[in-house]
Amino acid sequence: MASSAVPVSYTPPHICNGNGSRRSSSTTTSNFLRPLSIDDENAARKRRVACACVAPPPHDFTPPKFTGGHKMEHLSAEKDLEDESDVLIECRDIYKSFGEKHILRGVSFKIRHGEAVGIIGPSGTGKSTILKIMAGLLAPDKGEVLIRGRRRHGLISDEEISGLRIGLVFQSAALFDSLTVRENVGFLLYENSTMPEDQIAELVTETLAAVGLKGVEDRLPSELSGGMKKRVALARSIIFDTMKDTIEPEVLLYDEPTAGLDPIASTVVEDLIRSVHMKGEDALGKPGKISSYVVVTHQHSTIRRAVDRLLFLYEGKVVWQGMTHEFSSSTNPIVQQVNFSFCILFMPLTQR
């Protein structure tokens, strides 16, 4: 995955104000003051990207049924006739090359309010790249990204992003190794908000509880398991300044959130991703706040548990999109090449 390939020169969305000022937390002031390494810089760039986590599976979540279904052509036609006011992010005919490698060749899709979308496709087909373009970390060579109907050119700035918060949760979790969990989760607020530190600490504890973590505030990332790190990254992505006048909707972009986790830890993270969505409930049983999320994944369980709609990216284009349960019955020849395993995936257990 290309998370480590984010060029250092890119300005990330939601990243610090750029004035270099930092507020130290009460615990490890020296950590905040030490010079940042390249890894820290990358992590800092990542930190303002909102993350999503999951909690226990939502009560209303029913696994997709193998019903056969619509094709992308039908869905597209129907959607085009629909009200566009619920479109939060739109990618329109996006092209991106790295040197001679033409990775994205005309990618178009929309992410609507309330959606849980998965992006799948062969390795190297540009899934992470399109996620970074949506987040504003990478600029497309050609094409447009529209944020709530407003055209965005090149990389995004904090001003441009107003009206929609976009969070990116990197595969690696991208925590600051020398900061405690509390400092990692509250990082943005310690730096940028006017909230008193004790209030930030309280909010951090609350947010950690929302992703099912208790009593880990003073631990360092090295003292956490891989699954716990991903949950901390999720907490960091969903925490927001409660003193702001307006709360904007937030879209979370997850880059392979379950990569490297064992099946049980994957399930926890998948369910957390669901739970922070507004259609789910977090680990405390409270309604989730994330408007929509997009997950890049190779893992069947993640598609099954955390995704409602799929975009299939192949050779730089979206060759199919539809509801997850429709994928297995697609007549698209490219989809059929990979469909055998997916058919099994979405078939009821009794029919396997």
Ligand SMILES: Nc1ncnc2c1ncn2[C@@H]1O[C@H](COP(=O)(O)OP(=O)(O)OP(=O)(O)O)[C@@H](O)[C@H]1O
């Ligand atoms: N910053 C970059 N500079 C040069 N090449 C890059 C850069 N970012 C990505 N690439 C290349 O673009 C291609 C697509 O990468 P990307 O990570 O988007 O694919 P992916 O579909 O997410 O792959 P995977 O499923 O294996 O993670 C790869 O060949 C990768 O090496």
